[in-house]
Every structure is written in C-alpha cells, then in structure tokens.
Amino acid sequence: MGDQEADIGRIKESARALKRVHDTFEKRANPAKGFGMGEMGSQKLLNAFDEFDSNWKIHRRKLMEELEKLHKITKAAADSYEELDSELARALRESDKESGKGKKGGGS
Structure with a gap:
C-alpha cells in the first residue's frame, strides 16, 4: 500500500471556500439590478443585462446546487x-x- 497523506486543514478550508462562493452566488444576482438608463447609459445595454439576468438565474441555480454538493x-x-486520524492515534x-x-510488569 502506498503512503497517503491528507491535509485536513486544507480540505476544511476548501469546504469553507466553496460555502462562501455558494453564499455569494445566492446573494448576488444581476449586477445591474436596480440601475436604469441613466446609470447604464443605453437601453440596449439595459436590455442585455435583463436578458443576462434571466439566463443567469437558471445557470446560477444549477451552479449553486453543484457548489453545495x-x-x-x-x-x-x-x-x-x-475522525479516522483520531481513532488511529x-x-x-x-x-x-x-x-x-x-515490559514494566515483566521486569519488576
């Protein structure tokens, strides 16, 4: 059997990082939400963000499910x-x- 080593701290940090990404995706939807033509500068750009928002909701939901998994x-x-490390120790x-x-009992 080969030597195996697991960096438990790094695995835990990866789990926490995945949770942070998931939570960020959950909180942030359309980056242009709430902005109008005055802020965006053009109706064409505003329409593009609205279309992006519709598609992004679908893909974001799927991505969030995978991040959670x-x-x-x-x-x-x-x-x-x-747990395995503790049990082995x-x-x-x-x-x-x-x-x-x-050894002590046999030598006394």
Missing part, C-alpha cells in the same frame, strides 16, 4: 479523515500503553 463532500471528507496510544505495561 462539493461543499458537503469536502466537509464530509475532512470530518472523516479527522487512540489505537496507537492504547497499543503503546499495553506494550509498556507488559
């Missing part, structure tokens, strides 16, 4: 690695204690 996967992976400590007790 990835967030859950990376968070679960980090939690699993952390605990088992090794118990094994060391048992080995130490056997």
Whole structure:
C-alpha cells in the first residue's frame, strides 16, 4: 500500500471556500439590478443585462446546487479523515500503553 497523506486543514478550508462562493452566488444576482438608463447609459445595454439576468438565474441555480454538493463532500471528507486520524492515534496510544505495561510488569 502506498503512503497517503491528507491535509485536513486544507480540505476544511476548501469546504469553507466553496460555502462562501455558494453564499455569494445566492446573494448576488444581476449586477445591474436596480440601475436604469441613466446609470447604464443605453437601453440596449439595459436590455442585455435583463436578458443576462434571466439566463443567469437558471445557470446560477444549477451552479449553486453543484457548489453545495462539493461543499458537503469536502466537509464530509475532512470530518472523516479527522475522525479516522483520531481513532488511529487512540489505537496507537492504547497499543503503546499495553506494550509498556507488559515490559514494566515483566521486569519488576
């Protein structure tokens, strides 16, 4: 079996970053929303943003769903690695204690 190492901190940060991106997408829709012709400068540009808004809502929803899935996967992976690491460390400590007790008991 090959050596495997997981940077749990980095995996957790990835999960948090995915959640931040998801939340940003959730809060930000059309960047031109609320602006009129005075701010945008042309009806053509305003129409383009309105069309973009309609398409963006559909694609944004799909993208948000995928971001949420990835967030859950990376968070679960980090939690699993952390739990496995803790269990392994605990088992090794118990094994060391048992080995130490056997040596002390046999030498006394």
